[in-house]
Amino acid sequence: MKAAIVGGGIGGLVAAYDLAQDGADVTIFEAADYVGGLSSGFKDPRWEWTVERFYHHWFASDVHMLGLIEELGWSDKVLFPRPLTAVYFDESFYPLDSAMAVLRFRGLPFIDRLRLGMGIAYLRYIARWEALEKFTAHDWLQRWVGKSAYRILWEPLLIGKFGQYYKEVNMAWFWARVKARTPNLGTYEGGFQAFMDEFADRLREMGVDIRLQTPVERIDPSPAGGLIVRSKEGTLEVDRCLVTTSPAQLADMAPALPKDYLEQLLGLKSMGAVVMVMALKSQLSEAGIYWHNMSKEAGFPFLSLVEHTNFLSPEFFGGEHIVYVGDYLDVDHEYFRLTKDQLLERFLPSLARMNPDFNADWIRETWLFRSKYAQPVPPLNHSAAIPDIRTPLPGLWFASMSQVYPWDRGTNFAVEIARRAVRGMLSTRM
Numbered sequence: 001m002k003a004a005i006v007g008g009g010i011g012g013l014v015a016a017y018d019l020a021q022d023g024a025d026v027t028i029f030e031a032a033d034y035v036g037g038l039s040s041g042f043k044d045p046r047w048e049w050t051v052e053r054f055y056h057h058w059f060a061s062d063v064h065m066l067g068l069i070e071e072l073g074w075s076d077k078v079l080f081p082r083p084l085t086a087v088y089f090d091e092s093f094y095p096l097d098s099a100m101a102v103l104r105f106r107g108l109p110f111i112d113r114l115r116l117g118m119g120i121a122y123l124r125y126i127a128r129w130e131a132l133e134k135f136t137a138h139d140w141l142q143r144w145v146g147k148s149a150y151r152i153l154w155e156p157l158l159i160g161k162f163g164q165y166y167k168e169v170n171m172a173w174f175w176a177r178v179k180a181r182t183p184n185l186g187t188y189e190g191g192f193q194a195f196m197d198e199f200a201d202r203l204r205e206m207g208v209d210i211r212l213q214t215p216v217e218r219i220d221p222s223p224a225g226g227l228i229v230r231s232k233e234g235t236l237e238v239d240r241c242l243v244t245t246s247p248a249q250l251a252d253m254a255p256a257l258p259k260d261y262l263e264q265l266l267g268l269k270s271m272g273a274v275v276m277v278m279a280l281k282s283q284l285s286e287a288g289i290y291w292h293n294m295s296k297e298a299g300f301p302f303l304s305l306v307e308h309t310n311f312l313s314p315e316f317f318g319g320e321h322i323v324y325v326g327d328y329l330d331v332d333h334e335y336f337r338l339t340k341d342q343l344l345e346r347f348l349p350s351l352a353r354m355n356p357d358f359n360a361d362w363i364r365e366t367w368l369f370r371s372k373y374a375q376p377v378p379p380l381n382h383s384a385a386i387p388d389i390r391t392p393l394p395g396l397w398f399a400s401m402s403q404v405y406p407w408d409r410g411t412n413f414a415v416e417i418a419r420r421a422v423r424g425m426l427s428t429r430m
C-alpha cells in the first residue's frame, strides 16, 4: 500500500509508524520546518532541554501515549513529577487538586466544599457520558455542585476556555476532563520536541519519507481509483491518505468531498490559542505551583500562568525560569493582531501582581505562539455532529482534535484516533 499523511504532529507520526510496520510505503507531508505540530517545542541556545511552544504535560491516565512510548522502548525517559495546580481566589492561589485541598478551601462554606467534593467524586465514578451531553456544564454544575462553587471555580475556567460559547459547552466534555486528569504530570527527558525528533528519526530508519516545509495544497480522487496529493513538489498518487489538520483545512484541501461532509467539517466550532513564553532571571510564582488558573473577572488579561520551572528544574534551562501566559480566544480577537511587544505591555502589570518584586528587567527574552485551531467547542448533543474518520471519498481518512470527543484534545487522544484510523485504512479493501 502507498499512503500519504498530511501533518507531522503526533497523530501523523504514529499513523506513519503503524502503516510502515504493516509494510506500507509512507510519505508524511508537513507544512512547518519541524515535526510535532501543536505539541512541538523549541530550544534557546542557553538551554539544554526544549520548551513546548504551548504548555504541555501528560496525565498518568494517558495510556495511549504512554503505551506508544513503551512500545518504542523509551519509557525510562518519561518523568512524572507532582507539581501543584492552583486556582485564583481573592488575591491568592489555592491548590485544589486533591480531596483534602478542596475540603480546606476557605473560599467556600464547608457545606459547599462537601457538595463540590461529592460532585467530583460522582463524576469520577460514573463510567458513561452519553446522558450528560444533553445538559450544558453551566446548568448541570450549578444544579448539582452548587452555584457558589461553580461561580468561583468552574465558570472562570469555562469562560477562559470557550469565551462567548461557554454556556453552550456540554457536560460530557466536563465529565471527560474530570475523569482523565491525574495530579501527577508527565514529560519527556529533553522536552516533548526531543520525543518528536527521536520518533521522526525512528520513522526515517523504517523508510518513511518525511517532507518538511511541504504543505499539501489539494487532494483529489484519482481516475485510477486512489487519491492524488498535490504539493509544491508536484503530485503523488496514493492508495490511502490520512489528514490530521483542522477540519477547515481539510475542507479547503479536498473540495471533492460531498457537500454534507464538508458542511459537517465547517460546522465544527473551535477556539484559537495565544501563548507567550518568557525566560526570566528569577522565579515568579510560589515554589511548587506549576499551573495557575487566573480570573479575568479579577482583571488578569490571560487565562493561565504556567511556571514551567516549578514543574521541571531550571537547571535544564541554563538556570532560567520559564513562564508561560496563555489564553484561548476567538480568532478575530485582538490578541491575534497585536505585536509581541504590545501584548507584553498588557501582561506586565499582572506579572507584578503575581510577585511584587517582579520588574521588567527580569525578562531576558520572550517568544509568542498563536494557533487558530487550538480547542474544539462541544455544544449539546455533540456526538451527532462529529464527522466520521472515514470520509466519503474512497481512501481518504481524517483524524483531528475535533473528533476525540467527549475527551478533551490531547496527545493521548491524537494517538488513539490516528491508530484507529490506520486500522480502518488497513482493513478496508482497495
Ligand SMILES: Cc1cc2nc3c(=O)[nH]c(=O)nc-3n(C[C@H](O)[C@H](O)[C@H](O)COP(=O)(O)OP(=O)(O)OC[C@H]3O[C@@H](n4cnc5c(N)ncnc54)[C@H](O)[C@@H]3O)c2cc1C
Pocket: 006, 007, 008, 009, 010, 011, 012, 029, 030, 031, 032, 035, 036, 037, 038, 039, 054, 055, 056, 057, 058, 214, 215, 216, 217, 244, 245, 246, 249, 273, 275, 326, 371, 373, 374, 375, 399, 400, 401, 409, 410, 411, 412, 414
Ligand atoms: C494551548 C494548548 C495546550 C495543550 N496542552 C496539552 C497538554 O498539556 N497535553 C497534551 O497531551 N495535549 C495538549 N494539547 C493538545 C495537543 O497539542 C494536541 O492534541 C495534539 O498535538 C494534536 O496532534 P495532531 O497530530 O492531531 O495535530 P497537530 O499537532 O495540530 O498536527 C497537525 C500538523 O499538520 C500540519 N499541517 C497543517 N496544514 C498542513 C498542510 N496543508 N499540509 C501539511 N501539513 C499541514 C501542521 O503544521 C501540524 O504540524 C494542547 C494544545 C494546545 C493548543
